[in-house]
Amino acid sequence: MNSFGFEYPYLLLLIPFFIICFLKCKAKESAIIFPHLNILKKAGSKKRFLLDFLKLTSVFLLVVALAMPIKIDKSVEIKNYGYDIALAIDASGSMKERGFDPSNPLMDKFNVVKTLIKDFIKKRENDNISLVVFGSFAYTASPLTFNKKVLKKIVDYLNIGIAGQKTAIFDAIAQGVSLLKKGDAKSKILILLTDGIDTASQIPLDVVLRMAKKYNIKIYTIGIGSKRDINMFLLNKIAKESGGKFYFAKNANDLKKVYEDINRLEKSKIRGKDFVKKEQLYPYVLFLSIMFLLFYIYLYGRRGV
The missing domain is CATH 3.40.50.410 (von Willebrand factor, type A domain)
Incomplete structure (x- = not known):
């Protein structure tokens, strides 16, 4: 029977702090005087949403990777002993x-x-x-x-x-x-x-x-x-x-x-004891986090183009 868990689940508590920081700690940028500001906002809103999404997703996946997600298989038995x-x-x-x-x-x-x-x-x-x-x-x-x-x-x-x-x-x-x-x-x-x-x-x-x-x-x-x-x-x-x-x-x-x-x-060897087989999933999560981060950096660098 398969189930999922984390080696260090307490690290997931960092996620709310990142969300609060994202909402409250806005980065200050140099002001631009533009006579038709509403047109600029419409043009950049979609791009800003995508950048924010990529940044948040990358941070979220990074924290999940740090918490060491694992797949647990409890159905495996040692056979042919005992x-x-x-x-x-x-x-x-x-x-x-x-x-x-x-x-x-x-x-x-x-x-x-x-x-x-x-x-x-x-x-x-x-x-x-x-x-x-x-x-x-x-x-x-x-x-x-x-x-x-x-x-x-x-x-x-x-x-x-x-x-x-x-x-x-x-x-x-x-x-x-x-x-x-x-x-x-x-x-x-x-x-x-x-x-x-x-x-x-x-x-x-x-x-x-x-x-x-x-x-x-x-x-x-x-x-x-x-x-x-x-x-x-x-x-x-x-x-x-x-x-x-x-x-x-x-x-x-x-x-x-x-x-x-x-x-x-008739001394028995170890047999039939359920043991927990763990598969580390953090490399896959970390890979996704890096991909989102690279895509974010790419779009962020092109925002002025």
Whole structure:
């Protein structure tokens, strides 16, 4: 999106002073006695108007040039760097279990996870992130976006059971892949977090793995809570076959370390940050000012001819 501005806009305040000076500070010239003055005025009025116009325009453009006009392009992005990330969060009924965070035993697992995910989102400021929530079914809570403030607000509004009480892990992976395949980044990762086993998916495991491989998407799987409640073999298989990694987090401290490890492994370069491209316009304005001034000097020199 293009817009216009000035590097030194305060210099434009000089324009009113020049106008006042032009109106009040008339140059005194030697008097000429002419018997038919009205005829002379008519002959010179048009030329005087043109001279005044050229002089004022030249001064006006000169002041504008001094104010350094610029064209600002805010639509330019750095491409082909960084990551497209899909966060898949388990919101099934089992996530209401408490005691996952030793420092806050009354907080349920889901709210602990929400806090850590928001912190992870904050650290990935140069990445394009989407959000998938799953329970009995999987749905897109947010498409790929750079707007981290909005994304964190969406996380705040999520609740346990919002997608049903069961667990559809494979459907969540498929939903994440469908979001990531639309992204432009060369590096794409899906981070799936669950505290249970798949009990509700409609899409088979081999299908979602083929989808992930087709679009070169790494899957990081995270099992939280108790080992007896998750299928560690399955989560490890998903991660290994997609080029990702499997993690197990017994408590909140472990989970925090997991996200920190993923953040280190998949460190992003600067990508997608809007930057302001400025084009200096003052040479064109200054050129016009000089042209008007030269034309003024030419006509002023010929006024007696």
